[in-house]
Structures are given as structure tokens and as C-alpha cells.
Amino acid sequence: MSAAEAPRRLRARVRPPAGRTLGASAAVLAALVVGHVVTSAFPVDERVAAPFVREGAVGDTLDLRYARLTVEEPTGSTVLAPEVGSLLATPGVWLVVPVTVEAKGQPRALAFAELLGGDGRTYTVFTGGRSAFLPGAAQPGVPRYATLHVEVPPEAVAGARLRVGLDVEDQRHDDVAEVDLGLTQADADAWSAGDTPVRAPAASDAPPEHP
Amino acid sequence: MTTTVPSPATTSARSWWRRNRWALVALPLALALMAAASADRVRSLWWEQGLHSPTTAGQGQAVTFHQDVRDGLGGTRPVDVEVRLDAVVDAGALPDGLVVPAGARAVQVEMTLSADPDVVLRGCSLAVRDADGTRYDYVADAWGATQAVSPCVPADAPGPAPSLGDLDDVLTPDSTPERPATWTVSPVVVLPADVQVSDVVLWWQLPQHVVLPTARG
Structure with missing residues (x-):
């Protein structure tokens, strides 16, 4: 250049x-x-990732993407009689909720549950541990009868709502059932004073026997 | 003679397109690449989670199936097998302890398989489907019974187990007899009483699977 x-x-x-x-x-x-x-x-992140909450009451059959779910009348006590192992006592309340699962499309093992307490707190229900929900895999068209038990303080009982879903890790973009358990302060008082063990039978494809 | 002189604005617009022509050519490609790059989860969260790549047999015909399955040690091992569906019938003799729930029935899936005795076939899954595509799985430990863990191999001669890498040296050698070259199995599946089976699916690692239509399907 x-x-x-x-x-x-x-x-x-x-x-x-x-x-x-x-x-x-x-x-x-x-x-x-x-x-x-x-x-x-705009708070869109939470809404975009939020689950599709299907609300219902005790006895309603909720039609979710992956299963039809029915939550039955809960019972409670300060003492729990699990299927295996010794009695479990609590200074709070054991809530035992029967749940019927009918899978859709393919076998499903529901793994997520939590209790939204009337006190505003969320009580996690693990697949193992004291508070547990272990329904096992349900074959489509063959109802699976399971129970869920969760240990909560008495003030969480009245107004408690139960959430049940498919994936324990991730409920985003999927159906989650939310059932108002219809519990009152009278239930909380009665159960926190009672020490008659409440049974939590293991999940089965045979309907539970009603006494 | 008159000549039209382009206005400065037209020249500037034309030169912008000209100046950016390669970027404009690359733009659709970049958009396509962006979509592909952000779609990496489609494979792990959808494609590999379901029955998406079928090998379908003719009705009553044997089908040859090949797949290189990931062995968990960083490599793959081949699955080479020939499968034929003989029949899906109501289970005559139920497995020990099996209690069929109310409103359900038990069917027996009769299959004939052939493979080299040294091919690893343990760890297979089996299901039956109805005409709507609803899937009913074979469950080894359910309804009070314990059936073979792998429904596609003889329970007493399942053949070689998948390698566990360095652990193989410290494990007790497999003492089961050699798997025959051809064998039959008849696993039992529980499904609702009113469901008609239209095909049987067998898989080792999703998304590849064998589809065996029934005579009815």
C-alpha cells in the first residue's frame, strides 16, 4: 500500500x-x-411453570391427564398403626386419607403429595418416612386403593387441602389434584385428644374392608 | 437523452440490503440452529421416554429385532433376537398366589424367541395394548404373585447377565444353565376384564420396541 x-x-x-x-x-x-x-x-414465570390445578372435594372423582383420582373421607388420631412396624405417636395429629387411583393410558405410579395446612404451611408427604404416600403402580382400568398419612400440628387440620400429582420432582405444566378435605376445628380438637390408633393399610387392588 | 438519477434515500436502502446480504442469508440458518439447540430435551424427556420407534411383526410372523443398547459403562451391547407371538389367551393356570382383582382378568402371552445363547436379553419389559393404545404392563411382583423378572427369557435359564464392569470379577459366576437357542415363554398380565388385546409390545431400552399384533388386532 x-x-x-x-x-x-x-x-x-x-x-x-x-x-x-x-x-x-x-x-x-x-x-x-x-x-x-x-x-x-409481569409475574409470568410462575404462571407459565404452574401446574394445572384440578380442584375438588372429598368423594369427587377428579379427571387428571394421567389418572382418575378420588379422595375419601379422612380420619385422624394421635396414634398411627402402619401396615408394618410399630405404632407411631405424635404430639400433633396423624391425618389418614384414603385415595383411589385409576390410571389412564398406561400404568402410573403417583408419587407426589403435599398437604396445604389450614395454618398456611405446606406439609410435604414423602414417598418414605413418617408422612408417606406409596400407592405403587396402578394398571389402567384396575382401581388402586391407597392411603396417605401425614403428621401435622392440630392448627393445620381445619381447612386443610391435599395436593396429589404424578411426579415427585416436577409438577410443572401437568395436572395436580387439589382436594378440600372439609375438615373443621372440631375434627382437629377430637383427633388431637384421641389415642385410638388409626390404620394406614398398604396400597392394594382390592377395595379396603370397611368395618 | 435523460437519465434517472436514484434519490439518495433509495441508494441508501439498497446499499443496506447489499451491505447485510450475507447476514440476511445466515439469519434463517441461525434461527433453525437456535431451535435445534434449544430442543435438546425433546430427546431425553420425550423420545427416549416412550414407545416411539417400533419394529412391527406380521400377524403370527416372527420378526428379527436388533438394537445397540447402552450398557451403563459408556459403551453399547447388541440385542439380537427373533420373536414370534403365538397367542394371547386367558390364563389357564395362574402363577402361584396370583389373585385377580374384581373386574379384571389375567391373560397369558405366549411367545417363541430365538437368540444366540451369549446375547444378553435380561431386563426386558412386556406390555399388552388394546385398540386405543392403552398399555397394560407385565408386573413381575404384583397381585400376590412373583413371576420372572424378565418376561422374555426362560426363568431357569435366563442367559448371561449384563456386565457390571469391574464388579464382574468379584461376583459369583452365574450358575444357571445355558439358554437354549429357541425357547417359549408365557408371562401373565392382569388387565380389565372387558379389554381386548390388539398387540403385544416388548422392549429392552426405549424408544425402540417390538410390536406383535394379535390375531384379533
Whole structure:
């Protein structure tokens, strides 16, 4: 490159006027601000990832994507008689809820449950441990009779709602049943004073025997 | 003679398209790449979670199935087997202890399989489906009975077990007899009484599976 060519090449790259540069910068900044407002100012994240909550009451059959679910009348006491092992006592209340699962499409093992207590707290029901829900796999068209037991303080009983779903890790974008257990303060008082063991039989395809 | 002189605005618009022509060409490609890159979960969360890649047999015909299944040790091992569905009938003699729930029935899936005795076939899953595609699985330990864990191999001669890597050296060697070259199995599946079976599905690792239509299906 000769010395005479260099200034000509530089001159060829015409700088845009300062006003235009400022205008373009302002437009880019405005676009970023609008993008930020759209993605963060509205609380859409939680709604986008939220489960489809199917609400019902005790005795209703809820039609979920993966199963039909019926929650029966709960019982309670301060002492629980699990299928195996010794009696479990609590300073609170044991809630025992019969749940009937009828799978749809393919066998399903429901694994998620939690109790939304009347005290505003959420009580996790693990697939193992003191509070448990272990329905096992249900074959489509063959009802599976399971019970769920959860240990809660007496103040959580009145107004408690039960949530049941498919995946223990992830309920996003999927159906979750939410059942109002119809419990009152009178139930809480009676159960927190009672020490007659309440049975929690293991899940089975045979209907539970009613005494 | 008059000539039309393009206005400065037209020139500037045309030069913008010209200046950005390669970026414009690359834009659809970049969009396609972006969609593909963000679709990586389609494979792990959907494709590999269901029965999506069938090998279908003719009715009453044997079908040859091949799959390289991941062995959990970073490699693959081949599954090479020939399967034929002989019949799906109401189970005559139920497995010990099996109690059929009310409103359900037990069917027996009779199949003939052939494979080299050194092919690992343990760990298979079996199900029957109705005309709507609803799937009823074979469950080894349910309804009070204990059936073979792998429904596709003889219970007393299931053949080689999958390798566990370095652990193989410290495990007791398999003492079961060699699997015959051809054998039959008849696992029992419990399903609602009014369901008519239209095909049988057999798989080792999803999404590949064998579909065996019944005479009715």
C-alpha cells in the first residue's frame, strides 16, 4: 500500500453524523428496557411453570391427564398403626386419607403429595418416612386403593387441602389434584385428644374392608 | 437523452440490503440452529421416554429385532433376537398366589424367541395394548404373585447377565444353565376384564420396541 492510498481508504469510511449515532444508541437502550419490562415486570414465570390445578372435594372423582383420582373421607388420631412396624405417636395429629387411583393410558405410579395446612404451611408427604404416600403402580382400568398419612400440628387440620400429582420432582405444566378435605376445628380438637390408633393399610387392588 | 438519477434515500436502502446480504442469508440458518439447540430435551424427556420407534411383526410372523443398547459403562451391547407371538389367551393356570382383582382378568402371552445363547436379553419389559393404545404392563411382583423378572427369557435359564464392569470379577459366576437357542415363554398380565388385546409390545431400552399384533388386532 502506498502512502497516498491510506488516507483515501480512511476517508472512504464515512462516520455517520453524531446525532444519528446517539439516536441509534437510544433506540437500542429503549429496546433493552422494553425487553426487560416484558420479561420481568409481569409475574409470568410462575404462571407459565404452574401446574394445572384440578380442584375438588372429598368423594369427587377428579379427571387428571394421567389418572382418575378420588379422595375419601379422612380420619385422624394421635396414634398411627402402619401396615408394618410399630405404632407411631405424635404430639400433633396423624391425618389418614384414603385415595383411589385409576390410571389412564398406561400404568402410573403417583408419587407426589403435599398437604396445604389450614395454618398456611405446606406439609410435604414423602414417598418414605413418617408422612408417606406409596400407592405403587396402578394398571389402567384396575382401581388402586391407597392411603396417605401425614403428621401435622392440630392448627393445620381445619381447612386443610391435599395436593396429589404424578411426579415427585416436577409438577410443572401437568395436572395436580387439589382436594378440600372439609375438615373443621372440631375434627382437629377430637383427633388431637384421641389415642385410638388409626390404620394406614398398604396400597392394594382390592377395595379396603370397611368395618 | 435523460437519465434517472436514484434519490439518495433509495441508494441508501439498497446499499443496506447489499451491505447485510450475507447476514440476511445466515439469519434463517441461525434461527433453525437456535431451535435445534434449544430442543435438546425433546430427546431425553420425550423420545427416549416412550414407545416411539417400533419394529412391527406380521400377524403370527416372527420378526428379527436388533438394537445397540447402552450398557451403563459408556459403551453399547447388541440385542439380537427373533420373536414370534403365538397367542394371547386367558390364563389357564395362574402363577402361584396370583389373585385377580374384581373386574379384571389375567391373560397369558405366549411367545417363541430365538437368540444366540451369549446375547444378553435380561431386563426386558412386556406390555399388552388394546385398540386405543392403552398399555397394560407385565408386573413381575404384583397381585400376590412373583413371576420372572424378565418376561422374555426362560426363568431357569435366563442367559448371561449384563456386565457390571469391574464388579464382574468379584461376583459369583452365574450358575444357571445355558439358554437354549429357541425357547417359549408365557408371562401373565392382569388387565380389565372387558379389554381386548390388539398387540403385544416388548422392549429392552426405549424408544425402540417390538410390536406383535394379535390375531384379533
